[in-house]
Amino acid sequence: MWNIAGRTFLRSASGRTKWGNCMKKSCCICEKETLTKNEIGLTKKLLDKNAKRFYCIDCLAMYLEVDPEILLSKIEEFKEQGCTLF
Numbered sequence: 001m002w003n004i005a006g007r008t009f010l011r012s013a014s015g016r017t018k019w020g021n022c023m024k025k026s027c028c029i030c031e032k033e034t035l036t037k038n039e040i041g042l043t044k045k046l047l048d049k050n051a052k053r054f055y056c057i058d059c060l061a062m063y064l065e066v067d068p069e070i071l072l073s074k075i076e077e078f079k080e081q082g083c084t085l086f
């Protein structure tokens with residue numbers, strides 16, 4: 001369970017939920033649909049905590065012009081800081 005822009009969403013039992021168009025959790029560049037919590041968390045952390053468009057690791061790395069491995073190590077760093085987005 002986590003909170004997005006004041007609204008609370010519950011993870012479905014199947015682990016996959018259709019959120020409707022505006023909150024669809026798929027990469028807005030390559031349209032990969034199975035974004036991980038890390039990818040969603042990273043988009044929020046690095047771009048906008050109220051983000052409605054999300055990026056997979058590869059597209060986010062391209063967008064930010066960094067190496068995907070840097071983003072993966074950032075995720076670990078944020079986790080160690082106890083960030084609730086991951």
Ligand SMILES: [Zn+2]
Pocket residue numbers: 027028029030031032055056057058059060
């Ligand atoms: Zn992508």
